[in-house]
Every structure is written in structure tokens, then in C-alpha cells.
Amino acid sequence: MIFQYGTPRVPADWRVAEKNPPGYCRIYHVLSGDVIYRDADSEVRLEKEHVYIFPSDSAYEMRQDPEDPLECSFIHLDISPAKVSRLISIDMGECEYTRGVFAAIRAAVNDDSGARVRKLVSAFEIFCSEKGYFDEYDPRILPSVSYICNNIKSRITVTDIAGVSGYHEQYFIKLFRQSTGVTPHRFLVNQRLKEARRLLSEELTITEIAERTGFSEVNSFCRAFRSEFGISPSEFRKSDISP
Secondary structure, eight states: OOOEEEEEEEETTTEEESSSSSSSEEEEEEOOOOOEOSSSEEEEEEETEEEOOSSSSSSSEEEETSSSSOOEEEEOOOOTTTTSSOOOOOOOOOOHHHHHHHHHEEEEEEEEOOOHHHHHHHHHHHHHHHOSSEEOOOOOTTTHHHHHHHOTSSOOOHHHHHHHHHHHHHHHHHHHHHHHSSHHHHHHHHHHHHHHHHHHHSOOHHHHHHHTTTSSSSHHHHHHHHHHHHOOHHHHHHSSOOO
């Protein structure tokens, strides 16, 4: 599921700091800019005319040279219940298919054709699956991952989630964290916040969005949103879409 996309040149103060695994993939087609990506194991300078797929299940950060800001086509893509466990780089000079798809995506974004963007990204997802870029979660927790993704509006507990896979709660939490990098509760919150970001582009009140994403009250939703993204839902709604 796509929940954001665009073709910006980012502001000088742009940065990414995912302190927790985001639960979704950023995908960038880098056109220009000097950007450094860092995770626990690597440091990479992003190259022009490469497509990067960033991890969904590990923390990372990116910083740019404000004198040479990033310009890219970007997609924020939820591939649950699959995941991306490492930074993936695709050289468009060596991959005609990727080059063609992202040229078409950029044209569709510039034409404001969301339907075309979604179809093109779906084709790129199939390509990534065929190439083995996407990983599966431990099959022992897959029923619980699917249960979370399908029930973010409901008031579900970790006990409920563990029960779907048939494990004792404490053992399940350990197993889940080993596979996803986060606890079941954190994974659930991530899924709710992803959906909230998508809904903020629609004509819904903040209270309605909180209700649709399973938060007990609007204040708890706003606190969780600000803690994760650094701004309130209202501020996010007014801000420019950013990679």
C-alpha cells in the first residue's frame, strides 16, 4: 500500500532519523544531492540515478549537505507482511526495467495521476519480489502480523496477538522481536501511525482519524504522533509532503 509519494527538492534542514524500525519502506530515485545514509552496520553515500529501497525493520538515519540538497522521486510503501531488512541499491544504468518504471512514475506524479502511480508501483513490487529484495517474517509469527495489519482499528492487546499464533505471551514477544526488530505493541503502534499519515491526506477530522486507527482518545493519538514524527497531526497535514 502506498501512503505517500512525490518529486521534491527537499529543504536545507531535511533529515531522516528513524529511531525505531519504521514498518514501511522509503523508496528513492535519487536525481541529485549529497546524502549520507547510516544504520548500525553501514554508512553509504547515495548515488545519483540509483533507486534505493530503505529498510522497514531496522533503525537508520540520513543527513544531507544543506548546500547540495536531495532531489528525488519518492514513495512510502507498506509491504506488510513482507519486510526489507537491508539497504537495497539499484543502478538504473544497469537495470532498464527500473529506469523505465521510475521515468513513468515521475511522469505520473507530475501529471497528478494517483491511479497510474499505484499501478506502476505495484509492477515494481512484483519486480522486487522476483529479485528477492523482500523478506518474509518468521512463519511462526505471520498469522499475528496479518492479524495486526487487519485489525488496527480494534482495541487489541498483546495477549490477543500472541493467541493468534498460539504461543505463550512472553515467549511470543521475544520471538516477534527477533523477527521484526520491535515488540508486538510497537509494531501495532507503527501500523496505526502509518494509517494515520495516509488518512491525514483525506477530509477527516483529527478525532475521526484517531478513532479509525484504534487510539483510545484523540490526545493519546496526538502524543503518539508527535513522539514518532516530531510534529502534531495538524502540523503534518499543513506541511509539505517530504521524503
